[in-house]
Amino acid sequence: MLRRLYYTLNPPIPTKAAGADPPGKPLNFGSLGAATITPWALVHAAKTHPEVVLYAVAARDTKRAEEFAKKHGFQRSFGGSTGYQDLLDDPKVDVVYNPLPNGLHFEWTMKALKAGKHVLLEKPATNTSAEAAQIFALAESKNLIVLEAFHYRFHPSMQRVKEILDSKELGAIQRISATFTVPSGTAAEGDIRWDYELGGGSVMDPGCYTVSILRYLASSNPTEVLTAKAVPYSTRPEHKQVDKMFWATLSLQPEIIGELHANLDESKIFGFIPRFPTISAKVQCEKGTVEMFNFLAPSIYHSIAVSPKGKRRRVEKAYTFKGVAKGEAWWTTYRYQLEAFVDKVQGRTPQHWLDPQDTIDNMKCVEAIYEKDGFGPRPPSKYIYTED
Ligand SMILES: NC(=O)C1=CN([C@@H]2O[C@H](COP(=O)(O)OP(=O)(O)OC[C@H]3O[C@@H](n4cnc5c(N)ncnc54)[C@H](OP(=O)(O)O)[C@@H]3O)[C@@H](O)[C@H]2O)C=CC1
Numbered sequence: 001m002l003r004r005l006y007y008t009l010n011p012p013i014p015t016k017a018a019g020a021d022p023p024g025k026p027l028n029f030g031s032l033g034a035a036t037i038t039p040w041a042l043v044h045a046a047k048t049h050p051e052v053v054l055y056a057v058a059a060r061d062t063k064r065a066e067e068f069a070k071k072h073g074f075q076r077s078f079g080g081s082t083g084y085q086d087l088l089d090d091p092k093v094d095v096v097y098n099p100l101p102n103g104l105h106f107e108w109t110m111k112a113l114k115a116g117k118h119v120l121l122e123k124p125a126t127n128t129s130a131e132a133a134q135i136f137a138l139a140e141s142k143n144l145i146v147l148e149a150f151h152y153r154f155h156p157s158m159q160r161v162k163e164i165l166d167s168k169e170l171g172a173i174q175r176i177s178a179t180f181t182v183p184s185g186t187a188a189e190g191d192i193r194w195d196y197e198l199g200g201g202s203v204m205d206p207g208c209y210t211v212s213i214l215r216y217l218a219s220s221n222p223t224e225v226l227t228a229k230a231v232p233y234s235t236r237p238e239h240k241q242v243d244k245m246f247w248a249t250l251s252l253q254p255e256i257i258g259e260l261h262a263n264l265d266e267s268k269i270f271g272f273i274p275r276f277p278t279i280s281a282k283v284q285c286e287k288g289t290v291e292m293f294n295f296l297a298p299s300i301y302h303s304i305a306v307s308p309k310g311k312r313r314r315v316e317k318a319y320t321f322k323g324v325a326k327g328e329a330w331w332t333t334y335r336y337q338l339e340a341f342v343d344k345v346q347g348r349t350p351q352h353w354l355d356p357q358d359t360i361d362n363m364k365c366v367e368a369i370y371e372k373d374g375f376g377p378r379p380p381s382k383y384i385y386t387e388d
Pocket residue numbers: 032033034035036037038041058059060061064099100101102104122123124149151192198205
């Protein structure tokens with residue numbers, strides 16, 4: 001674990017350092033906003049990807065853009081009120097990374113596609129499923145790639161869980177429970193996650209992972225949200241529709257029950273001791289159970305506990321893919337995701353992929369939970385796409 005952690009933080013950079021030719025044309029990435037997630041989801045992962053160039057970053061504040069570029073190694077920056085559009089208008093940008101608040105994902109992804117760029121789009125894709133559908137329709141018409149950044153999917157550990165289920169070793173799936181809790185204070189007052197217009201809420205944030213995992217492991221979409229309950233972030237009017245935690249049960253075909261829970265603000269023990277996040281998925285099958293712990297950062301640590309009925313429990317780990325040359329034990333979920341995304345953009349076959357319909361269906365399920373718990377769907381963007 002220490003070795004993996006060391007290499008995660010100090011990755012060897014073989015191809016770039018050796019000056020060897022990358023397999024494909026280097027892609028210039030342009031990142032929108034000086035977002036907190038960018039160093040992890042893009043910058044760090046890019047260090048060991050020979051085809052990724054950290055070309056530009058744009059931020060609403062010029063100085064912030066310059067400082068971010070300098071700190072994280074982007075070649076140039078765009079700032080001010082036109083900064084985002086200036087980045088999109090730069091013909092040298094091939095790919096846009098969009099980690100803006102959820103409520104701005106639609107507008108800036110559409111604008112990026114209009115400018116002819118591929119997009120690595122942060123999760124959840126949009127505020128509404130209709131917007132997600134519009135994004136993919138435009139991307140297809142322009143022959144461009146858009147990937148919703150559900151990074152957990154690309155790691156060998158989650159795919160191993162799926163493989164165990166698909167092998168039928170444990171028989172038919174009966175119940176899938178996915179939980180993602182975040183300690184209180186992680187998303188502080190004023191965070192984008194507490195803003196309804198910007199697409200805040202626990203179903204949108206940690207909850208969208210639980211929805212995605214449920215659908216992925218079940219290989220199907222929920223047919224009905226049976227129950228859903230949520231608690232608002234505060235009693236203030238602006239938080240009436242902003243959930244800090246939710247619980248939902250869903251039915252899936254054939255005869256699978258899904259149980260989801262997420263908490264974006266889990267209270268401290270005795271008011272001062274933070275709780276460990278719970279990031280787990282448990283699948284109960286006819287002939288046993290499989291439980292995955294830590295689907296968010298499995299490269300640091302994870303466990304896949306398989307308990308076949310009447311047989312010994314075993315614990316598996318999967319840091320790399322068996323028989324596949326690409327990948328290192330210290331590759332993060334983001335690094336595996338970047339590998340797949342670049343492969344797709346370059347016209348190669350990625351190890352794993354998340355189809356447009358998958359993203360659209362995930363947003364539909366998020367909407368259905370909000371419908372059932374009474375908090376209502378997130379507001380659609382006011383941006384209207386035009387071809388001119
Ligand atoms: N894949 C993952 O593991 C994670 C994904 N995420 C996703 O990434 C996205 C960003 O999250 P995070 O980095 O935590 O958020 P931040 O608040 O740190 O970053 C959001 C960026 O959006 C820009 N922005 C533009 N308009 C607004 C506005 N009106 N209000 C606030 N910010 C604005 C800001 O850029 P500027 O610098 O220009 O001011 C800011 O840097 C979300 O979609 C989130 O769900 C988040 C965490 C983990």
